[in-house]
Amino acid sequence: MITTLAVHPTTTTRAQTPDQIQAANLALRYLRLLLKQAGPVHGNLSEPFSFNSLGLSSRRGGSGRRRTTGEGLILSSNDTEVINNKFANESSLWARAEDFWQVVGWCFNCSILHKRRWDRWNAWLTYMLEVLEADWDAREHDGGDESRERSLIVKYINSGVTTAGRQRRILRAIFADGRTKSVAEFGEVWENETKALKKDMDIKKAEKKIDIETDNYGDYMEDEDDEDLEDSADDSSSQPEQISQSQDSTPNVADDLGGMASINLRLRLLSLLSKVSAVLPDDFTDLNSLYDNFLEHIRSLPIPAFFLIMSPTTLRVFTPAAASSLTQYILRSLIAASAPLPLNDNLSQDILERSYIPYAANTISIVDNTKVSLCVETLLRLLDFHIGLAWTPGLQEAAEVGIRARTAKAKRKQTKRGTDGDGACDGTWLAASAERIRGVVGMAKP
Known part of the structure; x- marks a missing residue:
C-alpha cells in the first residue's frame, strides 16, 4: 500500500x-x-x-x-x-x-x-x-x-x-x-493514469x-469519474515517431531518451543485468548473449544519443571492466575487418594501439565511422582514468592514422547533410571526436 x-x-x-x-x-x-x-x-x-x-x-x-x-x-x-x-x-x-x-x-x-x-x-x-x-x-x-x-x-x-x-x-x-x-x-x-483533473475539480471537491x-x-478511496478528467497539459502534442533527431536539437538530445535521469537509470539497469549474467549465466543468460541484445539497441541509436550512452561519464555506473567490455563489444561490430582484434576483453595501451585506434569502420558510412571514433575515444578515456596512459610516439602515430582513416573513409559517402539517415551527422561529430582523441593523447605527455 x-x-x-x-x-x-x-x-x-x-x-x-x-x-x-x-x-x-x-x-x-x-x-x-x-x-x-x-x-x-x-x-x-x-x-x-x-x-x-x-x-x-x-x-x-x-x-x-x-x-x-x-x-x-x-x-x-x-x-x-x-x-x-x-x-x-x-x-x-x-x-x-x-x-x-x-x-x-x-x-x-x-x-x-x-x-x-x-x-x-x-x-x-x-x-x-x-x-x-x-x-x-x-x-x-x-x-x-x-x-x-x-x-x-x-x-x-x-x-x-x-x-x-x-x-x-x-x-x-x-x-x-x-x-x-x-x-x-x-x-x-x-486506467487514465496520465489524465489530469479538470481545473474546476479543486473547487468542487471539499x-x-x-x-x-x-x-x-x-x-x-474515491474513484474519479471520466468526466472529471482531461488530457494532461504535459502530454506530447506530436506523435512519438516524430521525436526530433536534427542537429538543431542536440543541446537537448538527452530528451530523446527521456533526459539524463532516464539515461542514468537505463544504464544502471543494464549494469545490474551484466552483473547477473557474469555471476549466474544459467539463471539469465551469458554475457555474450546479453551484449548481443545491448548491441541491438545501442548501435542503432542516432549519433547524439549514442554519444550520451557510450560516454565514459555515463558508463561509470558499470564497473571499469564491464564498461570496457561493453565498449569493445560494440566497437568490434563496427570496426574494419582488417583490425587484428584481441582474443579477450583485457584492455591495455598496447592493445589499443594495435587493435583499435588506427582503424576506420567496416563501412563507408559517416555514422559508423563516427561511432568507431566515439568508442575509441571512450576506451582511451577509460584506460587513462583507471590505469593511466603513457605517451609514446607509437600512441601519437596510431591516433593520427586512425583519425585520417576514418575521415577519409567517411568522406567517400558524405555527399549531403544527413546522409545515412542521421540528420545530426554531417561530419561535425567525427571532427569533434578526433580533436578530443588528440587531446587525451596529448595530455599523456610528461
Missing part, C-alpha cells in the same frame, strides 16, 4: 489536497528509511515487492494465496494483518502491473511522453534500483551465488514471459522510447478529514 501511495495518480499528479501530496511524499520517505535502517534482505523487501497481477499471488510462500471477492483482495490466514482498501489490494501497483519490466517500460515511456508522471515514476524507479542493487550486493556477502539466486532482480528476471523471449522483452523495456509500439507493449499501470484509525481515508 505504501509503495502504491508514492506513485498513484490520485496522490500525486491528480491530488486534490495538499494532504494527498504529503501522503505520497511521506510514503516514499518511509520506504527509503526502511531500506536504510533494515536493508533489503533483513527487511524482507522481496515479499511485499512481489507482483501478483490479476489478484493471484503466492508471495507469502506455502499454500497461502490471495483471492478476489467483491470487496477486493482478501488475504489468506497466513497474513497477520488485513488492510482493507484498494491501494493495498486491487488497485495496488503490485496487482495492476503485469511484472516489474512492464513498469520499467512504462516509466521510460513516461520520461519521454508524460513529464509530470515521470517526476513520480523517476522517484519510484530510483528507489527500486537502490533496493535491487543493495539486495544484490548484500547477498554477495551473505551467501555467494546460492543467496544471489534468491535475489529480487533474479526473481524479476524469471517472472513474466517464457525464457525464450524474456531477455528481449527486458531490453525493450529498458530502451522504451515512447513510440506507438513501445507504449502498446508497456502501457499505463492505472477536503475530507483523514482518520486512519477508523478506516476513513477521505478522498483517497
Whole structure:
C-alpha cells in the first residue's frame, strides 16, 4: 500500500489536497528509511515487492494465496494483518502491473511522453534500483551465488514471459522510447493514469478529514469519474515517431531518451543485468548473449544519443571492466575487418594501439565511422582514468592514422547533410571526436 501511495495518480499528479501530496511524499520517505535502517534482505523487501497481477499471488510462500471477492483482495490466514482498501489490494501497483519490466517500460515511456508522471515514476524507479542493487550486493556477502539466486532482480528476471523471449522483452523495456509500439507493449499501470483533473475539480471537491484509525481515508478511496478528467497539459502534442533527431536539437538530445535521469537509470539497469549474467549465466543468460541484445539497441541509436550512452561519464555506473567490455563489444561490430582484434576483453595501451585506434569502420558510412571514433575515444578515456596512459610516439602515430582513416573513409559517402539517415551527422561529430582523441593523447605527455 505504501509503495502504491508514492506513485498513484490520485496522490500525486491528480491530488486534490495538499494532504494527498504529503501522503505520497511521506510514503516514499518511509520506504527509503526502511531500506536504510533494515536493508533489503533483513527487511524482507522481496515479499511485499512481489507482483501478483490479476489478484493471484503466492508471495507469502506455502499454500497461502490471495483471492478476489467483491470487496477486493482478501488475504489468506497466513497474513497477520488485513488492510482493507484498494491501494493495498486491487488497485495496488503490485496487482495492476503485469511484472516489474512492464513498469520499467512504462516509466521510460513516461520520461519521454508524460513529464509530470515521470517526476513520480523517476522517484519510484530510483528507489527500486537502490533496493535491487543493495539486495544484490548484500547477498554477495551473505551467501555467494546460492543467496544471489534468491535475489529480487533474479526473481524479476524469471517472472513474466517464457525464457525464450524474456531477455528481449527486458531490453525493450529498458530502451522504451515512447513510440506507438513501445507504449502498446508497456502501457499505463492505472486506467487514465496520465489524465489530469479538470481545473474546476479543486473547487468542487471539499477536503475530507483523514482518520486512519477508523478506516476513513477521505478522498483517497474515491474513484474519479471520466468526466472529471482531461488530457494532461504535459502530454506530447506530436506523435512519438516524430521525436526530433536534427542537429538543431542536440543541446537537448538527452530528451530523446527521456533526459539524463532516464539515461542514468537505463544504464544502471543494464549494469545490474551484466552483473547477473557474469555471476549466474544459467539463471539469465551469458554475457555474450546479453551484449548481443545491448548491441541491438545501442548501435542503432542516432549519433547524439549514442554519444550520451557510450560516454565514459555515463558508463561509470558499470564497473571499469564491464564498461570496457561493453565498449569493445560494440566497437568490434563496427570496426574494419582488417583490425587484428584481441582474443579477450583485457584492455591495455598496447592493445589499443594495435587493435583499435588506427582503424576506420567496416563501412563507408559517416555514422559508423563516427561511432568507431566515439568508442575509441571512450576506451582511451577509460584506460587513462583507471590505469593511466603513457605517451609514446607509437600512441601519437596510431591516433593520427586512425583519425585520417576514418575521415577519409567517411568522406567517400558524405555527399549531403544527413546522409545515412542521421540528420545530426554531417561530419561535425567525427571532427569533434578526433580533436578530443588528440587531446587525451596529448595530455599523456610528461
